Amino acid sequence: MKPKALLYIFFMLLMACKKEKQEQGTLQLTFTNVVNGAALTLNTASYTNAAGEAFTVSAFRYYISNITLVRMDNSEVKLADTYFLVDESKPASRTLQVMAPRGEYRAFSFLLGVDSVRNVSGAQTGALDPVNGMFWSWNSGYIMAKMEGTSPASAAAGQALTFHIGGFRGEYNAVRRISLVSPISLTVAADRKPDVTIKADLYTWFSLPNQVQFAQTATIHVPGEDAWKISENYSNMFRITSVTDL
Amino acid sequence: MGCLFLLIWSCRKTASVRPGPQPYTLELPADFPAPVYDMSQNPLTVQGVALGRRLFYDPRLSRDSTISCGFCHQQFAAFAHFDHPLSHGIDNNTGFRSVPGLFNLIWQKDFMWDGGVNHLEVQPLTPITDPNEMGEDLGRLISRLNADQQYRAMFNDAFGEGEINSQRLFRALAQFMATMNSFHSKYDSVMRKLPGAQFTPEEANGYRVFQEKCAACHKEPLFTDGSYRNNGLPYNPYLHDAGRMRITNSTGDYLKFKVPSLRNILKSPPYMHDGRFYDIFNVFDHYAEGIEQTPTIDPLVRNGIPLSVSEKRELYFFLNTLTDHTFINSKALSEILIDN
Incomplete structure (x- = not known):
């Protein structure tokens, strides 16, 4: 092969690399946690559930993973494996920087929880590090979402509310795919970084379709039917409230 | 002169870098399945x-x-x-x-x-x-x-x-x-036909008893099939242990526990998930005449496993061949004193 041809191939390779990099942009997802529309304030604020029982919230955390974007022609783009733990007590954790190919999108979806593969893959790091208190040691698997607090209606010690929702197997799989359609198209470009604000309403956990009365159920910390019912409820937790270009 | 200095300098730099981790060669037995x-x-x-x-x-x-x-x-x-x-x-x-x-x-x-x-x-x-x-x-x-x-x-x-x-x-x-x-027991030597390795007549009889009456669950060469079974142990009312049902929430798994390996069994009393039996002969007696009937009882033990006095004795001698002295005396695994 002539040196010129080699040079040409080298140049093409460079272009290909450049192109690959150019295509990536950022989509920002900002989660705002609320209870029945009111801003969530840990520990001090009191809320009322659908059954009319008062309660406070001391912890609220959930996993967001396996994000898929939907192009304008409805084709889907599965994004790289990234796991986010949204933790109300850590404000920075509520803003997710999502690497995405440049383009225009009309909708997206994500898992509320951690896919089954990562539940059976041994020691993990980052958001999935068991040090985050979102992994069951005695019955291996991630707690997909967690709410802790108190309620005068709770019969548990210290009037505690403990809702640790998980389970990745079989009929009581608590991992939920959440699909959200954007009110306007999302354009990821060199100079455009859409910021989607998503409201997560904790009220939904205890309302429909499986209403929870704290007087009867104040503690869930195993996978199974009760946890799965909450996951049915929390699959209605998210709404897009605004889209802006940053 | 400058070049020479650079050379010396680069050598020094290399020498001060820590060596990376060295691969550890793990010896695995050819007659075991893949890990x-x-x-x-x-x-x-x-x-x-x-x-x-x-x-x-x-x-x-x-x-x-x-x-x-x-x-x-x-x-x-x-x-x-x-x-x-x-x-x-x-x-x-x-x-x-x-x-x-x-x-x-x-x-x-x-x-x-x-x-x-x-x-x-x-x-x-x-x-x-x-x-x-x-x-x-x-x-x-x-x-x-x-x-x-x-x-x-x-x-x-x-x-x-x-x-x-x-x-x-x-x-x-x-x-x-x-x-x-653990794969250096006398049993392993006999199976691998190593020079001079053979069962005594009692061990050989015990091996036959084992193969006929125990091996379905305690599958060779690991001496467990890795399954969960209700082996008919009378329910312990103080521990309230539902066994595998705790994990699966399935009533079909009530009182089921993992089939343990029998390797090194004579070195590791007491036996069963709650350590209720201090002597291996208590275990034999349980299978022979102590089975409690519950809905999830394993079909293989439902009717008990008849064992004569001599069979129990022979079984004991066979189980003794599963003790791996190389393993329990291995210096590479022994306790190290941590000087805190």
Whole structure:
């Protein structure tokens, strides 16, 4: 092969690399946690559930993973494996920087929880590090979402509310795919970084379709039917409230 | 002159760089199946195994620095807790199941008597954080390790520069546990037809009894099929242990427990998930005439397993050939004194 041809191939390779990099942009997802529309304030604020029982919230955390974007022609783009733990007590954790190919999108979806593969893959790091208190040691698997607090209606010690929702197997799989359609198209470009604000309403956990009365159920910390019912409820937790270009 | 200086300088630089971790060659028996644990994701190194061993024997992994993994997992008992029916922990606490022996773990697909733990790497999380065992918070433990100069150096040597995180902790422990393998018993020598290795007539008879009456569940060469079964033990009303049902929520798994390996069995009394039998002959008697009928009873033991007096004796002699003296005396696995 002539040196010129080699040079040409080298140049093409460079272009290909450049192109690959150019295509990536950022989509920002900002989660705002609320209870029945009111801003969530840990520990001090009191809320009322659908059954009319008062309660406070001391912890609220959930996993967001396996994000898929939907192009304008409805084709889907599965994004790289990234796991986010949204933790109300850590404000920075509520803003997710999502690497995405440049383009225009009309909708997206994500898992509320951690896919089954990562539940059976041994020691993990980052958001999935068991040090985050979102992994069951005695019955291996991630707690997909967690709410802790108190309620005068709770019969548990210290009037505690403990809702640790998980389970990745079989009929009581608590991992939920959440699909959200954007009110306007999302354009990821060199100079455009859409910021989607998503409201997560904790009220939904205890309302429909499986209403929870704290007087009867104040503690869930195993996978199974009760946890799965909450996951049915929390699959209605998210709404897009605004889209802006940053 | 300048070139010469540069050369010297570059040599110096190379010499001061620490050697990377050296691969650890794990000896595996040809007559065992392929391991379940995927070591390609956590390649064993000399430094990683040594670090795992130190962690295994370090009582500072427990909340009050009194109990190491090796406290309950004693080498002379094939890493079970000799003479202790239930697991012990900090603050004089007692668990509700017996301490299983630790060996051939890389061939196990899940762990604990109820199979609740699904991966070798996350297994240590249970005893470390269980309030009845080591009772420590994982985050506090990671901070303590990061504050320790010697551990930082050992972790760097094993996994490269960086903070100690729980993945590195668990992978180091997994590397050491991956070396805790037992396949040098007299039974193995006989099966491999090594020169001079043969069963005595009583052992040979015992092997026949075993093959006829025990081997369906205690499958060779691991001496367990890894399944969960209700072996007809009378329900213990003090422990309220539902067995595997605790994990699956299925009433079909009520009172089912993991079939344990019989390797090194005579070194690791007491027996059963709650350590109720101190003598292997009590175990024989249970299968012969002690079966309690419950809805989930295993079909293989439902009608009992008749064993004559001589068969029990022969079985005892056969089980004795499953003791692996190389393993329980291995210097590479023995306790190291941690000078804190």
